[in-house]
Amino acid sequence: MKNIGPIGPIGPIRKIMNLYKYASPATFYPLAGKMIPWFAIPAALLFAAGLFVGFFIAPTDFQQGDAYRIIFIHVPAAWMGMFLYVLLAIYAGIGWAFNARLSSMMASSIAITGAMFTSISLVTGAFWGKPTWGTWWVWDARMTSTLILLFLYIGFISLQAAIDDPRRADRAGAVLALVGVINVPIIYFSVQWWNTLHQGATIRILGKPTIAPPMLAAMLIMLAACWFYSVAVVLIRLRCIILEREQNASRFAEVGV
């Protein structure tokens, strides 16, 4: 009976309603600080475990030899690049539609990490392409659309940096992010829609994977590591953005601008 209030059970409802308070940058700031170690420490452990399984447990591929071990960083980086862009677009869209400052800050925070993972996927892809295809780069659909993804990230970051007013920068960034999100399914399905040099999907949502279990394990552990790392880094950057914007706002308020 302890959760019964004047109008009925209030405990769970109040708990859900209380979550809304974290939509405010000021209340989310300390929560983000508490969350960072819970993602940073597992990220470091998972990176170590993934590399151990990838280099010490996974066997040598009968076709590609040891060159295939690049997939343990290439594939998770490529997935993270796409996933983070979708997340960025969702946050930017929410920030634009509902004027939610924290969502827009989150989108800004995600962009650099997404760009970094996309760069890793492109460079490691080139390192993999040279020994297996005989070339560092070809303008095929998968690689070109991934390069466009990197340009979208760079465009988003540059656009936000070029506009002084954060609200206007958020709106402009949101438009670019939402238009650019169409590129993500193009990247994903490019190997099916076009005849490309890039190999098809080895892991399918419906169906058995076509790689050996230790290889798959290493790849999934590295994916988890990249995911935990991304959350930790995005939260650290988000805290910086919150401080920068609040500091600028209070400075403007102080001088009466």
Add this chain to the structure above:
Amino acid sequence: MHWPDLSMGGYGFFVWGSYLFSFVAIVWELVSLSQRKKALAQQRRSSASVPASVLRGSANETTS
């Protein structure tokens, strides 16, 4: 468990090159983030000691 051949069967440059680039990218991100935090802390300390009248000029420049 097996000890990997460091030459990666002749693909060492490509495999280690990939991991080296990834490592450098991650370290770059962490270092730049740490520098951003430091710069922010320094800015907060210095702006606390600078009166609002001094800041007025730069604030107007930013918004004009």
